[in-house]
Amino acid sequence: SAGTVCSTPPWFFQHMFVPKGKTWQFAAQIKQVLNIPVIFVGRVNSATDVNRLKNEFGAEYIALGRALIADPDFIGKYEKKIAGRIRPCLACSEGCLGGVRSGQGLACVVNPTVGRDKPEFGKTDTPGQYAVVGGGLAGMEAALMLKLRGHQVVLFEKDKLGGQFNLAWLPPNKESLKEIVDYYIYELKEHDVPVIYKEATPKDLLNGNYDAAIIATGAQPAIPPIKGLDKFYWAEFLLDENLPENKKVVVIGGGLIGIEIASKLVDKNNDVIVVEMLNEIARGMEMIEKNMTLKKLQMKNVPIYLNTKVSAVDGDKVYLIGERQVLLENVDHIVVATGMKSHRPLADALKDKIEVHVIGDAKKVAKAQEAIRDGYMIAQNL
Ligand SMILES: Cc1cc2nc3c(=O)[nH]c(=O)nc-3n(C[C@H](O)[C@H](O)[C@H](O)COP(=O)(O)OP(=O)(O)OC[C@H]3O[C@@H](n4cnc5c(N)ncnc54)[C@H](O)[C@@H]3O)c2cc1C
Ligand code: SF4
CATH class of the missing domain: 3.20.20.70 (Aldolase class I)
Known part of the structure; x- marks a missing residue:
């Protein structure tokens, strides 16, 4: 073994x-x-x-x-x-x-029934008609499980099935995460869940004769107000075709996403500097991934500034303020990975007009396990 x-x-x-x-x-x-x-x-x-x-x-x-x-x-x-x-x-x-x-007990990212008292659920006695908006993990799980329970369901996706998880498997060594996206795409097709590739509007949901709308519209990057910060990237560098080479890159935010982007950047000989305002690095990252990724960044001599904020950006200069003030010069690119915020404008627009349930990152920014569990739970409750 x-x-x-x-x-x-x-x-x-x-x-x-x-x-x-x-x-x-x-x-x-x-x-x-x-x-x-x-x-x-x-x-x-x-x-x-x-x-x-x-x-x-x-x-x-x-x-x-x-x-x-x-x-x-x-x-x-x-x-x-x-x-x-x-x-x-x-x-x-x-x-x-x-x-x-x-200490929370055995669970599983992809199997929301693990650790639950009543993991099984059967067919519904009262079939309904539901619209799920957002084909990320939360929306795909909800749509699939609603269909398996015997409801009519349509899934709206404005871009690509998989949502943010299409980015989650791009950092080094994480290819296996793609398998759950492939699984859902296969199963949705197998069970004839119609996917409507368009940005759902309040009109679509109000005119569709749905018993309820399940809003699984995910999250978007939260950008901090930093003086002079007008040109920056988020997770775009995770795509090989966008990955720069031999550049100086400042990554603002040393959480899971920031550290994964840094790990991808160093593979192409970029000179990477990570700035984190908290006292903790790689927050939210799984233990083994965290140890191995931080070791890699250490071996590549990536400076990580903790308890430090970016106070201003001026052209190719980035000003840091923490225990001491630091000026980073000749910076080619800035990545901002300072967290995500829930994205659910539809939920607000539909309030009091139709039954609405918000799930996944749209409800509260978390991770894949919570998104899938939310999708499963809403299907169980409807
Ligand atoms: C780089 C990166 C790495 C990550 N790594 C991990 C990891 O290792 N482990 C982990 O557990 N989690 C990880 N996560 C977090 C995880 O991906 C998310 O928590 C999870 O995928 C959220 O799923 P969701 O379905 O709630 O939302 P999303 O994945 O954001 O899906 C929302 C979907 O809704 C669609 N949409 C939005 N509005 C509309 C509309 N009006 N009409 C139609 N469609 C709409 C969007 O196009 C999107 O596909 C990572 C995230 C990122 C960005
Ligand atoms: S998917 Fe992840 S959490 Fe679930 S059993 Fe496999 S390794 Fe464990």
Whole structure:
């Protein structure tokens, strides 16, 4: 199982930050020289993985761990005795390891039923007609679950299904997060949930004869008022085609998003400086990701200013004020990652005109686990 919990935690927990399949190779080599059963283990999270292990690696025994937390029906679905695609474990360790470690108890980012007393819900006795606005994780989970319960549902998305989570898998080593977006897109199609690609307006929702509107319109970056700050980026640099090279970049905000952008920027030899007004760095980041990313930034000599604010920007100069005053010169780009704010203008516009439920980041800025749980809960309650 590749190490021990204390000496090599990312390997031991088969975290998304270590390459998938290494333990499969080790097991195959060991199997060649032993005459006792060898069990293959490590990030087996799909039917394709099981087939590869059987056919390419000659596996006779396979162990599933977190994959069964993410989807307890894994084996039934693999054997086609239960309908549906396997809900993939993302190897994020956020809800399971993170939940246990924090004392909140076992949970799962992608499986909102974990840790609940009454996880099952069946078909509704009173089918209704619902509009879900916003095809991020919260909206997709709500739309899918409403449909599975027997309601009529349409999903409005003005851009791309996946919402912010389409950015979440772009930082280094986080590709596995994309799998949950693919899962929802597949399942929505499979269950004939109509997706209307347009920006929903109050008129769309009031004229649609809906019993209620579920507003899952997410969050947008919160930009602090800084004198002279007029040209800046947010998460655009996470896309390879936008990623600068050999530039000097100041990242304002050392939370999860700011640190991930910094990590992506240093891979292209950018000279990165992180400025954080609090005394804490990488706030909100999962423990293993945090340790590995901060270690990487340390090795790349990225200066991180804590308890420090950007007081002003003047052309290519950035002024910092904290325990001491610092002037950063010849700055090419500024990234502002100082948090998100809920975006729900539709909820205000529809108030008292139609039943409205606000879920996900639109209700309260949080993370994927909360967004999916909100989507599940609203479908359970309607
Ligand atoms: C760079 C980055 C990294 C992240 N990393 C992680 C991570 O590692 N782990 C984690 O748990 N979380 C992470 N998050 C946070 C996570 O992505 C969000 O908390 C979660 O995806 C929120 O989902 P949501 O459905 O509530 O909102 P969103 O994803 O914001 O979805 C809202 C959707 O509504 C659509 N929309 C808005 N208005 C309308 C309208 N009028 N009509 C139609 N459509 C509309 C938008 O286009 C969007 O698709 C990250 C976020 C970012 C930006
Ligand atoms: S929290 Fe993440 S790693 Fe843990 S079981 Fe769920 S998806 Fe897998």
